[in-house]
Amino acid sequence: MDELRERNPGQDEFVQAVGEVARDVFDWIADKPEYTDAQILRRLTEPDRIVSFRVCWEDDDHRIRVERGWRVQNNNAIGPYKGGLRFHPSVTESVLKFLAFEQTFKNALTGLPLGGGKGGSSFDPKGKSDAEIMRFCQSFMTELYRHIGPHTDVPAGDIGVGSREIGYLFGQYKRIVNRWEGAITGKGLGWGGSELRPEATGFGAVYFLRRMLDHAGDSLEGKSVVLSGAGNVALHAAQKLIESGAKVLTLSDSDGFIHDADGIDQGKLDWIKALKQERRGRIKEYVEEYPDAEYHGDGAQPWDVDCDIAMPCATQNEIDEDDAKALIDHDVLAVVEGANMPTTHAAARAIRDAGILFAPAKAANAGGVAVSGLEMSQNAERVSWNHEKLDNQLTDLMAEIHDKCVEHGADKDGKVDYARGANIAGFEKVAGAMLAFGVV
Numbered sequence: 001m002d003e004l005r006e007r008n009p010g011q012d013e014f015v016q017a018v019g020e021v022a023r024d025v026f027d028w029i030a031d032k033p034e035y036t037d038a039q040i041l042r043r044l045t046e047p048d049r050i051v052s053f054r055v056c057w058e059d060d061d062h063r064i065r066v067e068r069g070w071r072v073q074n075n076n077a078i079g080p081y082k083g084g085l086r087f088h089p090s091v092t093e094s095v096l097k098f099l100a101f102e103q104t105f106k107n108a109l110t111g112l113p114l115g116g117g118k119g120g121s122s123f124d125p126k127g128k129s130d131a132e133i134m135r136f137c138q139s140f141m142t143e144l145y146r147h148i149g150p151h152t153d154v155p156a157g158d159i160g161v162g163s164r165e166i167g168y169l170f171g172q173y174k175r176i177v178n179r180w181e182g183a184i185t186g187k188g189l190g191w192g193g194s195e196l197r198p199e200a201t202g203f204g205a206v207y208f209l210r211r212m213l214d215h216a217g218d219s220l221e222g223k224s225v226v227l228s229g230a231g232n233v234a235l236h237a238a239q240k241l242i243e244s245g246a247k248v249l250t251l252s253d254s255d256g257f258i259h260d261a262d263g264i265d266q267g268k269l270d271w272i273k274a275l276k277q278e279r280r281g282r283i284k285e286y287v288e289e290y291p292d293a294e295y296h297g298d299g300a301q302p303w304d305v306d307c308d309i310a311m312p313c314a315t316q317n318e319i320d321e322d323d324a325k326a327l328i329d330h331d332v333l334a335v336v337e338g339a340n341m342p343t344t345h346a347a348a349r350a351i352r353d354a355g356i357l358f359a360p361a362k363a364a365n366a367g368g369v370a371v372s373g374l375e376m377s378q379n380a381e382r383v384s385w386n387h388e389k390l391d392n393q394l395t396d397l398m399a400e401i402h403d404k405c406v407e408h409g410a411d412k413d414g415k416v417d418y419a420r421g422a423n424i425a426g427f428e429k430v431a432g433a434m435l436a437f438g439v440v
């Protein structure tokens with residue numbers, strides 16, 4: 001780890017993500033010289049390649065803007081690089097390297113032939129017109145297209161990249177290469193997208209949670225849940241929680257959170273979806289429509305709200321040690337990571353040490369990329385599977401991921417360390433392929 005820190009100066013998020021995996025994998029490979037001799041873990045921490053490029057675009061006032069774009073292609077041992085694109089001011093090379101590293105293990109856990117990658121830009125889509133977003137996306141793809149393709153690297157959405165951005169990106173890709181091919185997932189239903197892809201990450205996280213509670217002899221019925229975020233993952237997780245009989249208490253954006261002690265029901269959630277996905281408004285507007293709810297501003301987070309289950313679904317490191325302490329004091333039953341690495345290292349350790357069920361992101365939020373993998377299969381076969389078939393596949397996939405975590409994470413007393421299980425199961429799969437390829 002010291003050497004990794006030296007080789008990646010200032011890349012705290014990347015070092016954090018590697019540390020989380022290494023801690024579990026070191027112990028597991030201690031008596032397996034085939035992995036240590038071949039330096040597999042060390043090789044996994046050096047991305048296959050990182051492409052960085054200039055993205056030049058013109059705003060509505062005819063000013064020329066210059067941003068930086070990246071694609072981190074971490075590892076393609078088991079399939080083409082696969083992972084989303086993030087447009088957010090917090091994006092750095094370190095953030096994308098951590099996400100691509102995590103993605104490699106997550107994609108391996110799905111059981112589908114998908115390698116790991118991630119990309120994006122510190123471009124901020126907030127407050128930009130549709131025309132500005134289109135010009136940025138077209139410029140971004142004018143460089144990215146030469147590094148991707150259905151057998152090479154297949155990007156998708158992530159923070160700040162939803163169906164609108166995917167449309168502009170795919171339209172430009174198709175125009176440049178003059179081929180209709182599934183080089184991006186998360187496409188619209190009318191143009192090669194898959195049923196259930198928008199819902200898949202949030203639904204999948206709840207399917208994982210249900211299986212985890214079932215394994216512990218409990219259920220979701222009547223449980224209160226605190227959620228962060230109000231984007232793709234949070235809103236679909238909330239929908240499935242409500243359908244599963246749970247009570248959703250909070251949602252948030254980067255300005256603050258709403259707390260509705262009566263619970264956010266399907267009608268209220270539909271109102272929030274229209275607010276966020278159509279009007280692109282702020283979560284605080286909820287209390288104007290539903291005055292019995294409270295709004296906590298100034299970037300406040302919901303982790304001190306009394307609940308049974310916490311689901312961070314916004315961004316990395318949103319739960320720190322103090323937040324973990326609040327959750328432990330409230331005696332929560334489970335923490336489920338909908339976002340990627342939303343829990344700091346110290347917070348995750350405190351939560352796991354307190355005996356709270358902890359579903360790590362690379363297992364719990366793998367439903368999104370899994371349905372992306374199914375979108376790739378549908379595109380290759382020129383077919384469309386229906387919602388029911390995909391929902392059954394997603395349910396089965398999440399159950400299989402859960403069971404892999406149990407297989408590699410169960411202690412002698414029957415308690416399951418899901419993070420350890422996910423890290424070892426993902427590593428074993430990728431490492432097996434890397435060993436087969438020799439020294440490359």
Ligand SMILES: NC(=O)C1=CN([C@@H]2O[C@H](COP(=O)(O)OP(=O)(O)OC[C@H]3O[C@@H](n4cnc5c(N)ncnc54)[C@H](OP(=O)(O)O)[C@@H]3O)[C@@H](O)[C@H]2O)C=CC1
Pocket residue numbers: 088090157158159160161162201229230231232233234252253254255313314315316338339340365366368369
């Ligand atoms: N979309 C997918 O299929 C998948 C997403 N994920 C992960 O889930 C998380 C959320 O992604 P997704 O829902 O797609 O993204 P969206 O852009 O749809 O929504 C992100 C939400 O999180 C909030 N948020 C983002 N950054 C911050 C921040 N720095 N501080 C506080 N709030 C923030 C946003 O608020 P605001 O609008 O104010 O910025 C918004 O409500 C990410 O970690 C992503 O990597 C993981 C697997 C798949």
Ligand SMILES: O=C(O)CCC(=O)C(=O)O
Pocket residue numbers: 082083084085103106154155156157158185340365366368369370372
């Ligand atoms: O569907 C995909 O390829 C992207 C998913 C993703 O970015 C993630 O799992 O974090």
